[in-house]
Amino acid sequence: MGFLHRHAWLTPYLLLAPGLAWLAVFFLVPLGFLAYQSLESGSFDVGYAFDWAWGNYWDGIDRYREQLLRSLVYAALATGIALAISYPLAYWIAFRGGRWKSLLLILIIAPFFVTYLIRTLAWQTILADQGFIVGLLRDVGILGDGGRLLATSTAVVAGITYNFLPFMALPLYVSLEQIDQRLIEAAEDLYASKVQAFLRVTLPLSLPGVVAGTLLTFIPAAGDFINAELLGTPKQSMIGNVIQSKFLELADYPAAASLSFTLMAVILVLIAIYARAIGTEKLTG
Amino acid sequence: MRFIRRHVLTVYAVLAFAYLLVPIGIVILFSFNDPAGRFNYTWQGFTFDHWRNWDGVPGLRDAMVLSIEIALLASLLATILGTLIALALVRYGFRGRGATNLLIFLPMSTPEIVLGASLLALFINLKVFLGFTTILIAHIMFCISYVVVTVKARLIGFDRSLEEAAMDLGANEWTTFRKVTLPLIAPAILAGALLSFALSVDDFVITYFNSGSEITFPLFVWGAARVGAPPQVNVMGTLIFLFALTLMVVNVLVTMRREARAQA
Numbered sequence: 001m002g003f004l005h006r007h008a009w010l011t012p013y014l015l016l017a018p019g020l021a022w023l024a025v026f027f028l029v030p031l032g033f034l035a036y037q038s039l040e041s042g043s044f045d046v047g048y049a050f051d052w053a054w055g056n057y058w059d060g061i062d063r064y065r066e067q068l069l070r071s072l073v074y075a076a077l078a079t080g081i082a083l084a085i086s087y088p089l090a091y092w093i094a095f096r097g098g099r100w101k102s103l104l105l106i107l108i109i110a111p112f113f114v115t116y117l118i119r120t121l122a123w124q125t126i127l128a129d130q131g132f133i134v135g136l137l138r139d140v141g142i143l144g145d146g147g148r149l150l151a152t153s154t155a156v157v158a159g160i161t162y163n164f165l166p167f168m169a170l171p172l173y174v175s176l177e178q179i180d181q182r183l184i185e186a187a188e189d190l191y192a193s194k195v196q197a198f199l200r201v202t203l204p205l206s207l208p209g210v211v212a213g214t215l216l217t218f219i220p221a222a223g224d225f226i227n228a229e230l231l232g233t234p235k236q237s238m239i240g241n242v243i244q245s246k247f248l249e250l251a252d253y254p255a256a257a258s259l260s261f262t263l264m265a266v267i268l269v270l271i272a273i274y275a276r277a278i279g280t281e282k283l284t285g
Numbered sequence: 286m287r288f289i290r291r292h293v294l295t296v297y298a299v300l301a302f303a304y305l306l307v308p309i310g311i312v313i314l315f316s317f318n319d320p321a322g323r324f325n326y327t328w329q330g331f332t333f334d335h336w337r338n339w340d341g342v343p344g345l346r347d348a349m350v351l352s353i354e355i356a357l358l359a360s361l362l363a364t365i366l367g368t369l370i371a372l373a374l375v376r377y378g379f380r381g382r383g384a385t386n387l388l389i390f391l392p393m394s395t396p397e398i399v400l401g402a403s404l405l406a407l408f409i410n411l412k413v414f415l416g417f418t419t420i421l422i423a424h425i426m427f428c429i430s431y432v433v434v435t436v437k438a439r440l441i442g443f444d445r446s447l448e449e450a451a452m453d454l455g456a457n458e459w460t461t462f463r464k465v466t467l468p469l470i471a472p473a474i475l476a477g478a479l480l481s482f483a484l485s486v487d488d489f490v491i492t493y494f495n496s497g498s499e500i501t502f503p504l505f506v507w508g509a510a511r512v513g514a515p516p517q518v519n520v521m522g523t524l525i526f527l528f529a530l531t532l533m534v535v536n537v538l539v540t541m542r543r544e545a546r547a548q549a
Contacts, residue, residue, distance in 0.1 A: 012377035223396025
């Protein structure tokens with residue numbers, strides 16, 4: 001203790017050191033290795049060598065433009081649907097949940113208690129050709145006689161939406177729950193209609209939750225490959241499927257590594273545009 | 286009009302809950318299914334067989350045991366490392382706070398596939414043998430940030446006058462930390478540990494990249510899904526679900542009672 005007393009300024013660094021070292025060695029350094037690998041050329045048989053092969057990036061974007069775009073479209077659709085489902089639900093729990101709020105909140109995160117892969121398999125069952133939903137849609141005529149849901153884009157988007165929905169609902173709930181009810185009452189006292197009060201008070205105040213939920217849903221959704229693999233076909237394959245198979249099946253490390261960085265870059269650019277569009281002033285109210 | 290709107294919202298909420306819960310119901314229901322062939326997709330008939338014979342699928346139990354071992358170790362270590370970081374961030378002023386926050390935030394906002402791929406790039410280049418250790422390293426890495434966020438939230442809302450009171454009464458820093466601070470933030474530390482455990486047990490993507498020939502429970506499900514997952518997988522899924530649900534419900538009920546008592 002004597003040493004620490006004389007060097008009290010050291011305490012925070014000593015507390016930080018082990019954890020930050022772990023993150024540096026097993027998160028930052030690996031990203032460096034991935035970057036290094038993304039600029040290698042060669043083949044698995046001859047071996048890969050580093051030679052600033054920027055071409056890997058252009059090749060990847062050129063050859064897998066379709067999968068890259070599809071990932072973004074699927075992720076955006078899933079994020080939008082998740083928002084549409086979660087917002088009213090979170091609103092209902094926050095403003096009408098009363099003393100049962102916390103227990104109702106558990107129901108929202110309940111899907112997370114089922115192993116990710118198992119709940120995706122449950123969607124296989126739900127959307128299966130012999131299943132109830134396909135039967136119903138065929139009877140009503142929305143689906144043709146041979147029409148199916150499994151192995152379509154709909155199935156993949158449905159799976160992604162379901163799997164990441166709690167990431168959307170939780171931050172929405174937190175921001176809605178913090179709203180001071182008196183502000184809404186004040187708006188109504190000042191002759192705002194219910195709709196006006198919602199649009200001009202509740203919605204802006206819940207925007208931080210919308211932003212957090214959107215990011216928390218979009219980022220994992222864009223990198224996902226499990227839903228496309230289990231609920232789709234190669235026609236629905238996303239950039240995650242390409243990265244996964246290049247890395248683990250084909251051992252084409254430079255291609256996989258450069259595609260990983262392309263994915264990250266695209267996500268970061270989209271986040272920047274999104275943050276710009278929402279506006280930081282609006283966020284702070 | 287207000288009456289109608291109130292009910293529209295309630296109906297919507299009920300439907301949304303149904304959407305969230307039906308797939309869970311299906312997982313549980315199909316653990317009692319008696320499938321005719323390899324595929325456990327359509328309902329054939331009710332049976333307790335798979336519950337009685339939960340260990341009847343080769344490899345399933347080993348996978349489950351491995352997952353639990355890794356989750357216990359990963360959550361223990363990640364909780365220690367994460368709690369120390371949270372303490373430093375909330376309690377001390379130091380240079381490099383912005384960079385520290387960024388380093389905590391980044392792993393949470395990086396797609397899992399990139400985390401998995403980059404770790405594999407490290408291990409391949411350093412010729413590290415993939416297996417138990419590499420899975421554990423990866424799990425600790427992605428759990429730390431979540432522990433920091435959880436514990437930090439609790440420390441920020443912490444009444445420091447309690448610590449000052451202890452010091453005034455003659456306790457030194459270490460005693461104060463042990464007798465006052467630690468018990469007060471213990472629920473947050475526990476929450477961080479439980480969250481880490483859950484994240485670790487459920488992780489597929491990062492583990493898939495760094496597991497070598499080891500098979501955790503999610504990897505087992507992945508392998509089984511290709512040839513038709515046996516109902517025993519649903520039995521395990523149901524057990525994990527019930528376990529997590531019980532923990533959460535108990536936690537909420539205890540908090541609710543404590544709050545009710547505090548108000549009385």
